[in-house]
Amino acid sequence: MARTVTTNRKIINTAAAWTIGLLIFFPILWTILTSFKSEATAIADPPVFLFFDWSLENYRVVLERSDYGRFLLNSVIIAGGSIILGIIVAVPAAWSMAFVPGKYTKDILLWMLSTKMLPAVGVLYPIYLIFIKMGLLDSRIGLTVILMLINLPIIVWMLYTYFREIPGEILEAARMDGATLREEIVYVLTPMAVPGIASTLLLNFILAWNEAFWTLNLTAAKAAPLTAFIASYSSPEGLFYAKLSAASTMAIAPILILGWFSQKQLVRGLTFGAVK
């Protein structure tokens, strides 16, 4: 009896998980499908699901009209740069919080996270002005720094939780063995935390890649990443759904593929080190 119950439950759970999964994935699927339709089919009522004339015409037009490669390169540089910069800042910060916590370490951690609860638009004006003054508007450096800053709390938090799992005695052993602080971090802590650092990098790369508020507001042409590439196809008239879909598909494809191949690392990253 007991066994049947578990099997039934399993079926229900699996069905529910698939339903929710498909529901979440549906908009992405629809975008991909639409990208292969003609503009007329894209807005057809009732909507056409699979049976239409599949065509690559939209992709041809999009590639002809805009320089996809440049947007892609900007995305890679900005997202990649921001996580590398972030990790350089975050490793020492997380080290000190995890291994030599002070009276206010918990407060600082919470305070850092609280900045993520602030609507970004709240600081748009000051940041915009700072960027003008410093000549950072529409520059890759400026964008890299701002993305690094907005993801820094999450990077520090994630590393902090991973570091906490590393037994302090091992670091003490390194200290007894004559390692300086730098050697302790480089030769002992970092190699032990590689899986954690990898998931942190991956998750934050995705966050930085998808970040749209700052990338849209602080760029014009030179430093514009793929988010701006998508936005350039959403015309106010809204009549080019198929081309917008093609652009979107091209923008999300690299990150979707990356995510697919690194699912395991990502799950570990998203659960903040709770799953081993």
Next chain:
Amino acid sequence: MGKIQLKQVTKKFGDVQVIPPLDLTIEDGEFAVFVGPSGCGKSTLLRMIAGLEDLTTGTIAIDDADATDTPPAKRGLAMVFQSYALYPHMSVRKNIAFPLRMAKMDKAEQDRRIAAAASALNLTDYLDRRPGQLSGGQRQRVAIGRAIVREPSAFLFDEPLSNLDAALRVGMRLEICEMHERLKTTMIYVTHDQVEAMTMADKIVVLQAGVIEQVGSPLELYHAPRNLFVAGFIGSPKMNLISGPEAAKRDAVTIGIRPEHIDVSDSGGMWQGKVGVAEHLGSDTFFHIHDTGLAEMITVRAPGEVSFRHGDTIHLTPRADQIHRFDAEGLRLS
């Protein structure tokens, strides 16, 4: 050289005083064991000597040079941790080489020392394995190997055997003793196991609540415990402590008699009681005796096989010259 001197050392965690002012000297080449119940501050004391824990006040001198503010790496001490604390991402060879690499020693000398340590510790066949592929005893050997290659002025052991099973523990205990005989280097060893303390130490430091209760050789502690705490802590099975009229008869508040210093017979002893549990070990027999009117239970260790059974009446005679007397404060009366 490896003489370690602690002067008026104290330690506070927040407002809690873990170590009240404490003086202690460990001579060069000595095997000193810190023993005491858990939470007595013995590990904290060791970590303070290592430099992993700051002193609240007081000074530590190593070979007569002040080392109070010297970082752990510069003290010339090596430590073996309870959890072994091996570097999981490095092979055994790299683990052992790590302190040498940090000291920027030349490669040939590193290899020579690693080979010597590995052969002394039976690790030669395992040098290319990771710690995760080793058994507990082998990991402990690697941890010891990592400590000896540096040729430190003193070794610090923090309960190194408590994660091993009983048989391995006895073996490793011997190996550490032999290592001490061979190297003649100062060793400070922390344990809560008084048997380890008795078998290994030149000098035992008994600690309770951060206070040194007694310092002495194993036999000094056994024959002349300074107070009730040491009397009860050293020796196995524990010393029988008796208060009341029997103690008053001997001008003491409490008297103590070790289980091995009581003779048993089936008639005509000084005390009598009923046998509760009899533990037959072959070499000895332990009796737990009730209804003596002296204490809840009296433990007796009789040599060889003695055939008293549960419920039998047994007569006990303590050896007069082996009775320890204590006053109202629990201090030894001479």
